[in-house]
Amino acid sequence: MGLRKHECKDCKSKRKRKSIRCRGCACDQLRKLQTLTEVDVFLSGGTVLEDVIFVTFDPNNCCAFFNDNETEPGSVLIVDCQFIQAIRIEAD
Numbered sequence: 001m002g003l004r005k006h007e008c009k010d011c012k013s014k015r016k017r018k019s020i021r022c023r024g025c026a027c028d029q030l031r032k033l034q035t036l037t038e039v040d041v042f043l044s045g046g047t048v049l050e051d052v053i054f055v056t057f058d059p060n061n062c063c064a065f066f067n068d069n070e071t072e073p074g075s076v077l078i079v080d081c082q083f084i085q086a087i088r089i090e091a092d
Helices: 010-017 025-032
Strands: 038-043 046-058 061-066 073-078 083-088
Touching: 025 046, 025 083, 038 061, 046 083
Parallel strands: none
Antiparallel strands: 038 046, 038 083, 046 061, 061 073
């Protein structure tokens, strides 16, 4: 109980960083994005995933799941949100 009271500053900051996984703008947006939203995903390597459907986001391992019904019907794309540069939310 009293151990954290005497914890060093470096230890506190390391503990705090560990509690926040999946950092970055794209990860934050995926946490809030409504499922079944059609998006384009721009990856850091230059690849673009066009017209994919957002399925879910797992904040424990940073995996974002998308359905790709255009290119490969019935397939699931799993992307680490930390490698997403941008997300375009398709207009209705």
